[in-house]
Amino acid sequence: MTEPILRVENLHTIYQGEERNVYAVNGISFSLNEKETIGLVGETGAGKTTTALSIMQLLPDRIGKITEGKIFYQGENLLEKNKEEIRLIRGACISMIFQDPMTALNPVMTVGDQIHESLSIHNYDNLPEEELQKRVDELLTLVGIPANRKKEYPHQFSGGMKQRIVIAIALACKPKILIADEPTTALDVTIQAQVLVLMEELQKQLGMAMIMITHDLGVVAATCDKVAIMYAGEILEYGTVEDIFAGERHHPYTKGLFEAIPSLDSHSRRLKPIEGLMPDPADLPPGCRFHPRCPYCREDCKTGAPYLFERNGHQIRCNLFQEDTAI
Ligand code: SF4
Numbered sequence: 502m503t504e505p506i507l508r509v510e511n512l513h514t515i516y517q518g519e520e521r522n523v524y525a526v527n528g529i530s531f532s533l534n535e536k537e538t539i540g541l542v543g544e545t546g547a548g549k550t551t552t553a554l555s556i557m558q559l560l561p562d563r564i565g566k567i568t569e570g571k572i573f574y575q576g577e578n579l580l581e582k583n584k585e586e587i588r589l590i591r592g593a594c595i596s597m598i599f600q601d602p603m604t605a606l607n608p609v610m611t612v613g614d615q616i617h618e619s620l621s622i623h624n625y626d627n628l629p630e631e632e633l634q635k636r637v638d639e640l641l642t643l644v645g646i647p648a649n650r651k652k653e654y655p656h657q658f659s660g661g662m663k664q665r666i667v668i669a670i671a672l673a674c675k676p677k678i679l680i681a682d683e684p685t686t687a688l689d690v691t692i693q694a695q696v697l698v699l700m701e702e703l704q705k706q707l708g709m710a711m712i713m714i715t716h717d718l719g720v721v722a723a724t725c726d727k728v729a730i731m732y733a734g735e736i737l738e739y740g741t742v743e744d745i746f747a748g749e750r751h752h753p754y755t756k757g758l759f760e761a762i763p764s765l766d767s768h769s770r771r772l773k774p775i776e777g778l779m780p781d782p783a784d785l786p787p788g789c790r791f792h793p794r795c796p797y798c799r800e801d802c803k804t805g806a807p808y809l810f811e812r813n814g815h816q817i818r819c820n821l822f823q824e825d826t827a828i
Contacts, residue, residue, distance in 0.1 A: 503534075504573075504575070504576045505532035505533055505534050505573075506533055506534060506535045506574070506575060506677060506678060506710050507532065507533040507556070507572070507573065507574055507595075507678055507710065507712075508531075508532045508533075508571075508572075508573040509529060509530055509531050509532070509552070509556070509570070509571075509572050509573075510530050510570055510571040510572075510573070511528050511529075511530055511569060511570040511571070512526055512528070512529050512530070512552065512555060512567065512569070512570035512571075512572065513526060513527055513528055513567065513568045513569040513570055514526040514548075514551050514552075514554075514555045514560065514565065514566065514567050514568070515565075515566055515568055516551075516561070516564050516565055516566075517563075517564055517565075517566060518564075518783070521783045521784075522783065523782045523783045524734055524782050524783070524785055525548050525551040525734055525782055526548040526551050526552055526555060526734045527548070527733070527734035527735050527785075528569075528570070528735065529548070529552065529729070529731070529734070529735060529736045530736070531727075531729050531736065531739060533678065533710050533712065533727075534710065535677070535708070535710055536704070536708050536709070536710055537710050537711075537726045537727065538704065538710070538711040538712075538713055538724055538725045538726050538727070539711075539712055539713070539725060539726065539727040539728070539729060540713045540714075540715060540720070540721035540724070540725035540727070540728045540729070540742075541553075541712060541713070541714045541715075541729050541731055542715060542716065542718065542721055542728060542729065542730050542731065542758075543716065543730060543731035543732055544716060544732075544779050545716070545779070546733075546779045546782060547731040547732050547733065547734070547779065548731055548733070548734035548735075548782075549682075549714045549731055550682055550714060551565075551734075552714075552731075553597060553680045553682055553712065553714060555567055555572065556572055556579070556595065556680065556712075557591055557595060557597050557680065558579065558587050558591070559591075559597075567580060574590065574594065574595065574678075575594075575677075589623075592619065592622065592623055592673070592674050592676065593623045593674040593675075593676065594676055594677050594678065595676055595677070595678045595679075595680065596671040596672070596674070596676035596678070596679050596680070597671065597679070597680040597681075597682065598664075598667050598668055598671045598679070598680070598681050598682065598684050599667070599682050599683075600682055600683040600684070600686050600687055601687045602655075602660065602663035602664040602666070602667045602687065603655070603663065603687075605667045605670075606655040606663060606666065606667065607655070608654065608655055608656060609654070610654070611651060611652050611653060611654055612641075612646075612650070612651060612653060612654070612655060612658070612666045613634075613637050613641075613651025613652055615666070615670055616637045616640055616641070616651075616666070616669055616670050616673055617633055617634070617637050619670045619673040619674065620633050620636055620637065620673045620674070621633060622674075623673075623674045636673075637651055638651065640669040640672060640673060641666075641669060643669065643672070643703065643706075644665040644666070644668050644669045644672075644699060644703075645665060645699065646658075646662060646665055646666065646669075659692075660687065660688050660689065660692060661688055661689070661692035661695060661696060664684065664685070664687075664688060664692075664696050665696070665699065668684075668696075668699070668700065668703070672703065672707065675707060676709060677709060677710065678709060678710045678711070678712065679700075679704070679709050679710075679711045679712075680711075680712040680714070681700065681711060681712070681713050681714065682714045683714055683715055683716070684696060684697075684700065684713075685697060685717075685720065686715075686716075686717075697720065697723060697724060700724070701724060711724075713725055718758060718759070718762060719762075721742065721745075722742065722746055725742050726741065726742060727739070727740070727741055727742065728740060728741070728742055728744075728745045730745070730752065730754065730755050730758070732754050732779070732790060732791055733779060733780050733782065733785055733790040733791070734782060734785075734790075735790060735818065736809075736816075736818070737752045737754050737755070737791065737817070737818045737819070738751065738752040738754070738755045738815075738816065738817050738818070739815070739816040740814065740815035740816065741814070741815070744814075744815040748815065750812070750815065750817065750822070751817070752791075752817045752818065752819050753791065753795050753796065753797050753819065753821070754775070754791050754794075754795075757773070757775035757794075758775070760772070760773040760775075761773060761774050761775055775794055776794055777793055777794040778794075780793065787803065787804060788801075788802050788803045788804045788805055788806060788807075789802040789803075789806065789807050789818075789819070789820070790806075797821060799820060801820060802820055807819050807820045808827040808828070809827070809828050810822040810823065810825035810826065810827055810828070811825055811826050811827075811828050812825045812826070816828070
């Protein structure tokens, strides 16, 4: 079997506070093959963005800390690399786009200069200026923006176009993996689909793998091959998009997420919100992290953490699936 392009093993990440620590990611494992897309899904505070920042090693200085685990990129553990080696990998091999294009772009720099800057940081072939400018034009065209607009500033573009520019910057060095953190959340609904279609086309064209971080199951169904449902820093369910959307066996939390989605026939059924709130990551409940909100909670769920049970690659962390193989 070929080695996945990215393999995350038992990752634990904390934010160290003066009085207490925040346990943001608590022992997650997943893998990503070349050209594949995995969706990291969950409510705010589930640990999705911290997972991405851990992979990119962009955790806030002094506060954010990976306390355990391994992150393999093309078979090499990124956590054993030094700062300079990571700097070379970031952007050129693994790139990330953030939720809000306005904070990702520099308001006082033309969009062309911002793409140019990203290209020149990794200009290992010492391409002459003329070639770099040609590449800026190509990247703008690739994301559907006329190259003659490169001398304009971010405020001269609409929200959707700004996100396209952010994507162009992220793709400047032809990364092998693109991490997209809620890439359409800040956009109008009509523009969201355009940006998702563009990302899908670019992924095929450039042969990238992608990590799609979202709370939107519709986005996952439309774009992903594999899905990890995250909650309180853990993966509660992990499988193919078919396992999650067409399968019948689901973690109670995943079931709750589906029941809470409005649909065209929701006038004929009542929407059921998941009762309660995500636990405080600085004060996680004992046993199953979901037990205070789970309608199927049993006595043993309140004390011991449930194992991850697996059937045909579909993993569920829940005591209701004890007839499957524990891993
Ligand atoms: Fe619910 Fe228990 Fe399963 Fe947790 S382990 S999801 S509390 S049934």
